[in-house]
Amino acid sequence: MIFAAMKFRKVSWYNLARMGALMGADALAGGLCYFLFATATIVLTSNGRNHAMVWPADAVILALLLSRPRRHWPVLLLAGWAGNLVANGVARGWVLGLVLYGAINMGQTLLAAHFVRRSRVGDDVMADSGSFGRFLFWAGLIAPALGAAAGALSSQMIYGQPLLPSFGRWIASNSLGFVIFTPFFKGIFDGSYARALGSLKKITLAENLAVFGLHVAVTLLVFAQNRLPLLYLPFSTLLLLTFRMGRLATHLGTLLVAVVAIIAALNHSGPMALIDQGPLIQTVFLQAYLAVLLCTSLPVAAVVSARADAQAELAAREETLRLVMARSPDAILAFDGNGICRWADGPLREYLGIEPDDIVGASITELSVKTGGALERMYHHLLASNGHHHTSDFNPARHPELTLEASLRLAPRQTSTIGSVIIMRDITVRKAREVAISKRAETDDLTGVLNRAGFHQRLNLAIETSEEPFSLALIDVDRFKSINDTYGHPVGDAALIEIVRRMKTGTRKGDVVGRLGGDEFAILFRCEMAKAETICKRITGLVSTDPIHANDNVLLLTSISCGVAQFAPGMSREQLVDAADLALYQAKDSGRNGVKTVA
Structure with a gap:
């Protein structure tokens, strides 16, 4: 027990140490990246007193929060606050109010992370259009707006900046920073880019690099000149990236356009230079352009990727189903609303004598002709009865020695049927066992003919369904009691067995012989009474x-x-039995060993 406790403590300390090392590495990486991005954007896009044009630093911490457990968040937020403080101090000069900037930035980052994770899109903020919409609402609007209110007040208090322009610049720069950079950084931190690259074949990787190279070339071409307003061109290559490579490439492509556009704006080049209303209007136009770019490309990427994921999952499920069906004793046929087979799998060749590939595309009528007509009868019976499920047994035409159980289910819609599924199973052994059990239950143990219950069942069936004339004969062995009394029951049993043998010899193939009890027998004749009498x-x-x-x-x-x-x-x-019994009484009354009839 002591050893186990020591071992548990050793493992626990190891896990704690490993967790602390990982948390420390994340905090160090997050704080350092925050410092570098914040310092660069302040120096390049701010005059040292107002807010930066785009603020990617908070996106680093938000990406880490979305990629790591909540228990790591305090350390990561503290690292981001420290990076913010140092960056502002280095780039703007040290003043006491800078402490507020870090608190505001980390507050809005924490708010965005909390609600994005709470809305269950934290694992993939671009999983689908709904996820992107929620991410855009919290990280692109609500959190930056609250941060902008506090940030504008702080800027007015520290640097005397006008309140409304400061508010607008903060919310624009932080919204763009969150939405542009967070998906990319998250893909880096959670390993999505590494996994995507590792899963690509060399030829696919080369093709993807060529497509991305085209996007880079188009983007550089657009922003390297200031003569033509070609801002629409990056949209086309971004959509090409989306449909060719998915949302990770779209995130990276959007980031590339944003970085190139900002660099061009800082150098007073690119299409933004065509606007002669001054740097402020150019900055606002650039921010609006990036916002339109994001709101156009990223939702499309989310929808396309969601559909691609759904198709991949559907393909995986179909492959799993095929593997299951390849080892399953059941055969399955799926038909569309017009009765055309769209999918077939399982041991169809063994059951129907038809290859699955020859079934796909055939109508249920064509298939039924090859299998004996049972499937089409089931289908039309189900449609006529307005039901959704029907099960029936049949013997396929090409393998009549088999008995198959076919279960047909319809997939109804409000006003029509969108398809149907037939599942077939070999029940030959089970059916033979059931027939054997049923036969034993209705067979007389001594003579081997039908017992009373079995014979009455055949008689009832003849009365209910027969369209041809039939007759009933009741038979008694004359003075059988004296045989048992004189020679014993073994001789009596042997006599009954021999009498039944002669009855069966004298009857025809369709006639039914039964023992009603003791020395009483009955025969069901599939003919008129005159023939039965003969x-x-x-x-x-x-x-x-x-x-x-x-x-x-x-x-x-x-x-x-x-x-x-x-x-x-x-x-x-x-009434039929009474009539035959009356005739039997007349035969006995007339001296036995004879036949009497009654109308």
Whole structure:
């Protein structure tokens, strides 16, 4: 136990040390990057007293907050505040009020991070158009607006800057900084760019570099001259990046346009120089241009990437389904609303004798012709019944030895059916087992013919469905009780077995023989009464002519009596049985060993 505790403590201290090292590395990287970006933008885009044109420094900390656990946030925010303080002190000169700038910047960064993570887009702020919209709302509008209110007051207090211009410059520079730089920095910090590059093949990487090189060339061409207002050209290459490489490339391409445009504006070159209303108007126009660029390209990138992710996930699911179906005993067919097969997989060749590729594109009617008609009957039955599910068994035409269970489901819409799915399963073994169990349940153990329940089931079915005339014969073995009493039950059983054998010999293929109990039998004839009477006379002759049992000590002769009645429309089973029983009584009353009929 002591050893286990020591081991646990050792592992815990190691984890804590490792966590602290990672947190320290993040804080150092975040603070250093913040200092460099803040110092550069203040020196290059500010007069030392007003706010910078674009403020990317806060985006570094926001990207770290969105990429790291919340327990790391205090250290990261402290590093950002320190970087802000040092950068402002170096670039503007040390005054006491600079402490407020860092607090305001980190406050708006914390606010943006909190609500972006709370809206569950922190893992990928550009996952889809909705995620981008929420990111733009919090990081591009609300957080910079609150920061601008406090920042404008601080600038007025520290440097005497006008309140409204200071407010406008702060919100514009911080909004652009957040929205332009955060996705890029986050992709760097969470490893998205490294994973994307690592997953590309060499030829794909070369093609992507060529496309990105085209975007770089177009951007440099647009902002390296000040004669033509070609600001629309980077939009086309950005969209090309989006559709060719996805949102990570769009983030990087947008960042490139922003950096090149800012550098051109600082050098008083590029299309912005065509505006002769002074540096302030040029700055405002540049910020508006970058805002339009962002609001045009980034939502498109989010939508395209979301669709690409959905297609990749769908392809992965389809491949998984194919792998499952390749090892599944079920075959599946998917049809569109017009009954055309759009997808087929599973052991279709083994079940239907048709390759899956030959099924895709075929209509359910064409497929049904090849399989025996069962599938089309199921489909039309389901449509006619306004149901959504139907299951039926059938024997495929090319493999009649198989019994398949087909389950058909419709996919309904409010006013129509958008498709259907048929799942087929081999139930040959199960069906044979069920038939065997059913046969045992309705078979007489001694003679092997139908028992009372089995025979009555066949008789009921004939009454309900038969369109052809049929007749019923009731049969008793004459004086069978004396056989049991004289020779014993074993001889009696042997006699019954032999009598049944002769009955089956005398009947035809479609006739049904049953034992109702003891020495009582019945035969269902698929013919009119006159024909049934002739067959019964033949059977009585077969039974009475030769001994039904013979051994060294016993030579047993017996006979049977038969009563025959024909089914008439409207008769119940009881009425038919009573009529045959009346005829049997008349046969016995007439001396037995004979046949009587009743109308």
